[in-house]
Amino acid sequence: MEGSERRATIRDVARHAGVSTAAVSKVLRDAYGVSPAMKQRVEASMAALDYRPLALARGMRGSSYTLGVFLVDLSNTFFSVLVEGIRDVAEERGYQVLIGQARQGLDAQRRLIEAMVDRRMDGLVLIAPFGPDEELERLARSIPVSVIGRHGPTEHLDTAHFDTVASDxxxxxxxxxxxxxxxxxxxxxxxxxxxxxxxxxxxxxxxxxxxxxxxxxxxxxxxxxxxxxxxxxxxxxxxxxxxxxxxxxxxxxxxxxxxxxxxxxxxxxxxxxxxxxxxxxxxxxxxxxxxxxxxxxxxxxxSGVAMGRQAAELLVSRIEGRTQSEHVLVPPRLVVRHTTAPPPA
Known part of the structure; x- marks a missing residue:
């Protein structure tokens, strides 16, 4: 959250839902014995309070040490360059990288991202995702998210939840x-x-x-x-x-x-x-x-490799508990080769 606003805690969620902190902990860990009604009640309070567990709280259900990478177009080899940078940081920091490719379309993207979240990945790097900033914001309240290619959110949004890395x-x-x-x-x-x-x-x-x-x-x-x-x-x-x-x-x-x-x-x-x-x-x-x-x-x-590295570094720091958003613009550089010349006379 921005400014002096206090981040919601597990106690705030318990008080809002009218349950114990132990009950909230069970929902967070997806523990055995939690009723659907209890889960729905607690999750509704989390959404109302804009609550997202810190790394310590997420540790209660165990870290998977896995970063998910979402992309759509495998034929664009620039995405492979981005993944190279992500992979390098993941290996340095003790994480594995799993890549998911969705078909074209917003619904296909949503299904794949939901599947990656359900598989308990610690965070997601989204490469050029579709959809409005508000949808990214909702996703980032439930799991750490770093976005490559998209520029920073519009000013009317609360920008405290996901990070962006893009070329200028x-x-x-x-x-x-x-x-x-x-x-x-x-x-x-x-x-x-x-x-x-x-x-x-x-x-x-x-x-x-x-x-x-x-x-x-x-x-x-x-x-x-x-x-x-x-x-x-x-x-x-x-x-x-x-x-x-x-x-x-x-x-x-x-x-x-x-x-x-x-x-x-x-x-x-x-x-x-x-x-x-x-x-x-x-x-x-x-x-x-x-x-x-x-x-x-x-x-x-x-600087595709550098962009991938930056996005992965931001994601890992999110997982470790950082809450302030960062929106990075990478300076572009013109590489002049053989396909430009003065126009014909």
Missing amino acids: DIAGSAIIVDHLVALGHERISFLGHHEPHDEPSMPQSVRAHGYDLAMTRHGLERWIDHVPGRWGTEGGLLAGRMIASRTEKPTALHGGADVAALGAFTVLLEAGLRIPEDMSIVGYDDIPAAALPPIGLTTVDQ
Whole structure:
């Protein structure tokens, strides 16, 4: 809780529910002999008081020394880089990592996260989850949570429950547009990513906003162009076909994410465009494939291993009893390779 507000204790829960502290302890430990009515009563009081057990209280039911990692898209190799950082910290701190992948969709995400909670993991790292901040807040009241990719919660929320680690996506989009403008480009398009449950704190929303701000700052409002799609290989292929079919094409593309940028790269080459002579392409993430010599994708490095490590460190400190939230922005860095050049004359 913020400021001088006192954190609810097990005694507060017992008093609110009209039961003994021993009864609350049994519910916390899921001990044998607790009636469904008692469990519901105590859990209702926990929710009303915004109670979350400290590490010491959680120890009563035993620590599993397991960190759960939730993600949706295994095809995005940047997520593998994040997991590498999480795993390194987990091994250093005596934890194991279990990875769960959900299908696309909010309901599938909820089911998987609930299953991970039910399996008594000590905390969860959520990589680019869907849904509103309020839903993350509710989850984080029951288990320590660290979120990668999402930016800090909006101001109206109580932000004392989950932590976030994200690239500074406003700055990342800015350095992409600045680089392309310095080369002489004006017609710069942005490859977007759209989900049914997009939120302002999601990276696709923040990067798109950063692109708009940077284009406006350079006086290029008339060339702002959001190409609809998804940040995956297939989404990049579809976006590439859409751009290739245009009569007036952009001279440069902010690809949103490396996997999408590489998909667009493939289609545009097949359509007869020369990269970068006819069109420049910039990715975002700096996945290992981006550096392969036949590609040499100019991209933004957002220090994936460091982001994973930071998220895991925050999660472990939550498990150990920290209550003050932390929202970390990782400075991005432009990596210039072979897919950007001045526009055609």
